Amino acid sequence: MVLTTTSIRESEESLHCTFASRYVQEPLPKFKIPKKSMPKEAAFQIVNDELMLDGNPRLNLASFVSTWMEPECDKLIMASINKNYVDMDEYPVTTELQNRCVNMLAHLFHAPVGDDETAVGVGTVGSSEAIMLAGLAFKRKWQAKRKAEGKPFDKPNIVTGANVQVCWEKFARYFEVELKEVKLKEGYYVMDPAKAVEMVDENTICVAAILGSTLTGEFEDVKLLNELLTKKNKETGWDTPIHVDAASGGFIAPFLWPDLEWDFRLPLVKSINVSGHKYGLVYAGVGWVIWRSKEDLPDELVFHINYLGSDQPTFTLNFSKGSYQIIAQYYQLIRLGFEVITEITLNTTLCFFKSEQQLPGLYYLI
Ligand SMILES: Cc1ncc(COP(=O)(O)O)c(C=O)c1O
CATH class of the missing domain: 3.40.640.10 (Type I PLP-dependent aspartate aminotransferase-like (Major domain))
Structure with missing residues (x-):
């Protein structure tokens, strides 16, 4: 698993992102806005990696909602x-x-x-x-x-x-x-x-x-x-x-x-x-x-x-x-x-x- 969660106290939980560590060394607080900014690549990596734990929308038939449209419409x-x-x-x-x-x-x-x-x-x-x-x-x-x-x-x-x-x-x-x-x-x-x-x-x-x-x-x-x-x-x-x-x-x-x-x-x-x-x-x-x-x-x-x-x-x-x-x-x-x-x-x-x-x-x- 790419992301691990360290729980110190509930409000101090933070994210450790393995792949983003080439850009950032500090863990990311989970429930508070971080004090400092981070490189855009690191932000992308962290969010993208965490989202990998979501299901695949194309396999989601719940709520009968559309999950695919033509590339022209996506444009x-x-x-x-x-x-x-x-x-x-x-x-x-x-x-x-x-x-x-x-x-x-x-x-x-x-x-x-x-x-x-x-x-x-x-x-x-x-x-x-x-x-x-x-x-x-x-x-x-x-x-x-x-x-x-x-x-x-x-x-x-x-x-x-x-x-x-x-x-x-x-x-x-x-x-x-x-x-x-x-x-x-x-x-x-x-x-x-x-x-x-x-x-x-x-x-x-x-x-x-x-x-x-x-x-x-x-x-x-x-x-x-x-x-x-x-x-x-x-x-x-x-x-x-x-x-x-x-x-x-x-x-x-x-x-x-x-x-x-x-x-x-x-x-x-x-x-x-x-x-x-x-x-x-x-x-x-x-x-x-x-x-x-x-x-x-x-x-x-x-x-x-x-x-x-x-x-x-x-x-x-x-x-x-x-x-x-x-x-x-x-x-x-x-x-x-x-x-x-x-x-x-x-x-x-x-x-x-x-x-x-x-x-x-x-x-x-x-
Ligand atoms: C009969 C019916 N009415 C209303 C809704 C709510 O629709 P929406 O998700 O578009 O708000 C649904 C959703 O499944 C439904 O099946």
């Missing part, structure tokens, strides 16, 4: 690695590429965008941020409606399956929304739409369905959910909407099952998130959230920054972030096109089937 990434996305006046072309991606995805998900209209959506760090933003939009819309009706608006809830990814629990805890989970049962590991609709009440800000459950890859039946919820909305006078967490399935279903109705073709689906860094084939750090229309994103959540001169509307949790992920996403979409994305998707989804035993419309990613 674009290196050329834009120092661009701060939020400086939109400095990097208007990057902003434009983001807008193009948003529109491409909105069309892919059948958003009702007229020829002379632009789609409503934003690039995020991943599906987690996208879900926080979508959830906030639902919470604000619900609160505004309740306030206007003179009804209490302090106990919002969201209905999901118990199979939701942890980001939904984060959303619920961070933004003070009760998470009402439909229990799973032996042999049935996704949200049952009928049970979900039963759990909806006047405080439900939305029902979140998953297209590609993290546990099994199974698609939830969004079409049936839309039907049942439409019926309940009619009976009660509520207008509970649906969000689709298509973190994985958003880049699968449109290519493998274009006729499967899970997206904005269903009237109650008001927003959809997808991870660009999963089956969108980009390295970690990009997700997307698309709204059905302007009306579904409350104005009060959009901030207008004029940091560098012109007015730039933003709706993100962070201010500064990298640009390369957006550029890489645009590269993948135009480079591969519908045809090759479909081929890659077929190859990467090891097997898929429609189960006759389950509710109709259940599809699987893996």
Whole structure:
């Protein structure tokens, strides 16, 4: 092993790097900034050697995140690695590429965008941020409606399956929304739409369905959910909407099952998130959230920054972030096109089937 760690006291632990010792003699404190600088070669050697103990990303199938891109795209990434996305006046072309991606995805998900209209959506760090933003939009819309009706608006809830990814629990805890989970049962590991609709009440800000459950890859039946919820909305006078967490399935279903109705073709689906860094084939750090229309994103959540001169509307949790992920996403979409994305998707989804035993419309990613 190249690196050894000497533990004197926890706070005084230091690194001894064998190969870097041609440049440096002193051990490197582990938890304190070293007093002196060191040659760049030594810094590289030390960090590089320690990183050898990490796994090999190309062998990492956890979290379904892309670990390889073409060298041409790597070149674009290196050329834009120092661009701060939020400086939109400095990097208007990057902003434009983001807008193009948003529109491409909105069309892919059948958003009702007229020829002379632009789609409503934003690039995020991943599906987690996208879900926080979508959830906030639902919470604000619900609160505004309740306030206007003179009804209490302090106990919002969201209905999901118990199979939701942890980001939904984060959303619920961070933004003070009760998470009402439909229990799973032996042999049935996704949200049952009928049970979900039963759990909806006047405080439900939305029902979140998953297209590609993290546990099994199974698609939830969004079409049936839309039907049942439409019926309940009619009976009660509520207008509970649906969000689709298509973190994985958003880049699968449109290519493998274009006729499967899970997206904005269903009237109650008001927003959809997808991870660009999963089956969108980009390295970690990009997700997307698309709204059905302007009306579904409350104005009060959009901030207008004029940091560098012109007015730039933003709706993100962070201010500064990298640009390369957006550029890489645009590269993948135009480079591969519908045809090759479909081929890659077929190859990467090891097997898929429609189960006759389950509710109709259940599809699987893996
Ligand atoms: C269904 C689902 N939603 C959300 C997420 C979170 O996505 P991200 O890692 O892009 O934040 C995941 C990640 O595995 C997921 O599977």
